[in-house]
Amino acid sequence: xxxxxxxxxxxxxxxxxxxxxxxxxxxxxxxxxxxxxxxxxxxxxxxxxxxxxxxxxxxxxxxxxxxxxxxxxxxxxxxxxxxxxxxxxxxxxxxxxxxxxxxxxxx
Amino acid sequence: xxxxxxxxxxxxxxxxxxxxxxxxxxxxxxxxxxxxxxxxxxxxxxxxxxxxxxxxxxxxxxxxxxxxxxxxxxxxxxxxxxxxxxxxxxxxxxxxxxxxxxxxxxxxxxxxxxxxxxxxx
Numbered sequence: 001x002x003x004x005x006x007x008x009x010x011x012x013x014x015x016x017x018x019x020x021x022x023x024x025x026x027x028x029x030x031x032x033x034x035x036x037x038x039x040x041x042x043x044x045x046x047x048x049x050x051x052x053x054x055x056x057x058x059x060x061x062x063x064x065x066x067x068x069x070x071x072x073x074x075x076x077x078x079x080x081x082x083x084x085x086x087x088x089x090x091x092x093x094x095x096x097x098x099x100x101x102x103x104x105x106x107x
Numbered sequence: 108x109x110x111x112x113x114x115x116x117x118x119x120x121x122x123x124x125x126x127x128x129x130x131x132x133x134x135x136x137x138x139x140x141x142x143x144x145x146x147x148x149x150x151x152x153x154x155x156x157x158x159x160x161x162x163x164x165x166x167x168x169x170x171x172x173x174x175x176x177x178x179x180x181x182x183x184x185x186x187x188x189x190x191x192x193x194x195x196x197x198x199x200x201x202x203x204x205x206x207x208x209x210x211x212x213x214x215x216x217x218x219x220x221x222x223x224x225x226x227x228x
Contacts, residue, residue: 031212032212032213034212034214034215036152036215042220043202043218043219043220043221044152044202044215044218045218046214046215046216049208049212049214049216050211050212050214051212053212055216087151087152089152089214089215091206091208091212091213091214094157094166095154095166095168096142096154096157096213097154098151098152098153098154099151100150100151101151101152
């Protein structure tokens with residue numbers, strides 16, 4: 001199975017900050033990475049698919065990049081509604097595997 | 108409205124059984140590959156089972172093989188998960204999710220709200 005490792009596991013940031021979360025795959029997976037946002041008690045919500053494509057309706061301050069084994073999710077200017085947990089996920093092979101999540105908290 | 112709504116969660120003793128259901132609406136369910144994904148308290152997301160669009164091909168996460176069965180009724184737009192021989196570590200919120208995409212990439216674009224399964228004596 002492909003292991004997805006996110007870093008950091010948590011971070012504290014202020015409104016307006018630029019935030020970057022990294023996800024590393026245990027083998028090359030081209031651009032088959034997705035990013036999800038999950039707020040407490042809610043279902044995950046798709047933000048980015050195919051490493052860099054923005055899901056419809058998602059604000060443009062979210063962006064994704066990377067290929068191969070290293071991927072990043074960037075939030076350009078953190079907003080109050082962005083405080084949540086973010087998960088990466090690979091769709092290169094079955095089983096679909098997720099990172100352990102990165103919790104973004106208010107500083 | 109395009110949505111997935113899970114039901115059937117609850118409290119069960121170890122060794123017991125539970126059947127989860129997911130009702131789909133607002134999209135062509137019969138064309139969609141469907142998944143169950145779970146999340147233990149305070150933990151990350153874990154894929155549990157997958158079923159292709161016509162129900163002919165299923166896959167399971169290793170820890171649930173032989174205990175869980177995923178099925179669907181395309182006439183009723185429902186996806187089920189029969190869970191037998193439940194263990195403490197099956198305690199989680201179970202989400203129904205739709206996988207969309209093509210050969211350039213696949214992603215879970217629609218999720219239900221989840222249903223909580225608690226396995227405890």
